[in-house]
Amino acid sequence: MLVYADGGSHRPVLRRDGNWTVLQSEDAARNSEGQTTMDSSGPNRSKNGPESPADHTIQLKLDDMLFLYTDGAVEYRNAQDERFGEDRLLGALGGAPADASPESVISCVSSGIASFAKGAEQTDDITMLCLKYNGIQAGDSGVLVGDGGVQAEDGVMLIED
Numbered sequence: 001m002l003v004y005a006d007g008g009s010h011r012p013v014l015r016r017d018g019n020w021t022v023l024q025s026e027d028a029a030r031n032s033e034g035q036t037t038m039d040s041s042g043p044n045r046s047k048n049g050p051e052s053p054a055d056h057t058i059q060l061k062l063d064d065m066l067f068l069y070t071d072g073a074v075e076y077r078n079a080q081d082e083r084f085g086e087d088r089l090l091g092a093l094g095g096a097p098a099d100a101s102p103e104s105v106i107s108c109v110s111s112g113i114a115s116f117a118k119g120a121e122q123t124d125d126i127t128m129l130c131l132k133y134n135g136i137q138a139g140d141s142g143v144l145v146g147d148g149g150v151q152a153e154d155g156v157m158l159i160e161d
Helices: 085-094 102-117
Strands: 002-006 013-016 019-022 036-038 054-058 065-069 128-132 143-145 150-153 156-159
Touching: 013 085, 019 085, 065 102, 085 102, 102 128
Parallel strands: none
Antiparallel strands: 002 054, 013 019, 013 065, 065 128, 143 150, 150 156
């Protein structure tokens, strides 16, 4: 299980069973074919108000991928002042082969942005992160602690400041 906070940033994109789905707290999520795929937990608000991060939970399955990105990716503008946008992002993700590694997924999106931009100047940073869930392997303790206070226990990620 993955618990993540949404501080108003762009929603993660989940690949499950070959389909990329934007995880969002509106009434439904869209996949790379533009179809409505799942219900979700309500508006992007917490009990502390609209500016506070809201917690979301997702049960990850073996081979699921999560793609996270900053606004520079979807707000990149070409010479015609068109935004790359979420639809083109989903299209670029959908163009990655089913067996693509996280590095290949990021490369596919980077290529999609570059093709769209056709040399237009980049005005914002672009940061992308793609993760693949490999499950908990036999012999794993189920508890991992890394740099920055990141801890995983039984598949739940806890991130401490």
